[in-house]
Amino acid sequence: MYSTYFLLFFEFFKVGLFTFGGGYASLPFLYHICETYNWFSHQELTQLIAISGITPGPIGLNMATFAGFKTLGIIGAFISSVALIVPMMFITSQVFRLYKKFSENEYVKSVLYVLRPTSCALISSVAIKLFYNLVLFNKISINSIDFKSLFIVIVLFLSTFKLKRDPVIYMLIAGFLGVLLKFIK
Amino acid sequence: MEKTNFWNIFKVFFKIGAILLGGGYVIIPIMKQELVEKRNWLSDDEVFDYYSVSQCLPGIIAVNMSILVGYKLRKTKGMLASVFGMALSPFVSIVLVASFLSKIMNIPFIDCFLGGVNLSVIILIYLTLKEMWHKSIVDVFSSFWFVFILLLAIFKVNPAILIIISIVLGLIIQKIRGEKSV
Incomplete structure (x- = not known):
């Protein structure tokens, strides 16, 4: 039992330390945790991602707190959010002291040069995974392609040409489409 | 103030x-x-x-x-x-x-709503990528590296390992470049 507390702290410490590129960049780590331990199921993870997007607070922090709650209740939520924040407090406050030089440092530039495509690839892998799970091989669908889901994704994709980059708008549109399509056989 | x-x-x-x-x-x-x-x-x-x-x-x-x-x-x-x-x-x-998750899940149509929200995550990731892309994929090496890491990630290699490899490679590249210029 104690080892789960420790593991939970350790895993989310890693998420805080290795996530580059904002909230969704932590998704590959959450999938990794989900597949390594039996703390929460794939389905619970997808549910948790959706809810974290429409609750107040940075989405990365919400997802970590929620995942901790799923694992060990309120104590788990506390452990995972603290574990996520601790590495940032150490690194970021140190960087602040060197901050002007930090972004001009040749080593930092070179590391970011390699790290940026890595982050893009990691996030893309999550998008592919989600597309595969939700659209192509949704267990609820019949012909292995869920046309309603595909329709929602296409509508959202088309609206990216018209709408501003506010995540909440897309979440709300998709949510309401989800409800509307329920009535169409 | x-x-x-x-x-x-x-x-x-x-x-x-x-x-x-x-x-x-x-x-x-x-x-x-x-x-x-x-x-x-x-x-x-x-x-x-x-x-x-x-x-x-x-x-x-x-x-x-x-x-x-x-x-x-x-x-x-x-x-x-x-x-x-x-x-x-x-x-x-x-x-x-x-x-209150179980209670929330009992609200009519909430599962359809969340199902829709889930799909929007795909588009939100796409938008994040679009913003990161021009800063990240800048030359032949970075495009190659993107594909390489993407394949490893799809085959479930631990993301932390991929990040560490990238940091080490970045340091090595700069180390070599630094020695060349001297």
């Missing part, structure tokens, strides 16, 4: 955490309003600088920005105030939502 003591910093960041929805770049207008316009604790330029530095740092962008602001205002004490302020409302709201 409001005093920058522990309690005031905590209050401001509690508010920012509570009105922030979604994450990422949304933090910029909120921080400008609360910290620059209302309180004059920062300048516009600082907000943008902190955002660009935060993007290069490990972790959550909004949390890193609050650490930078808190540290700037009152060193370690300010940092603790801003971070705990920022983390409090997500913590409370997630614990509440998670505790």
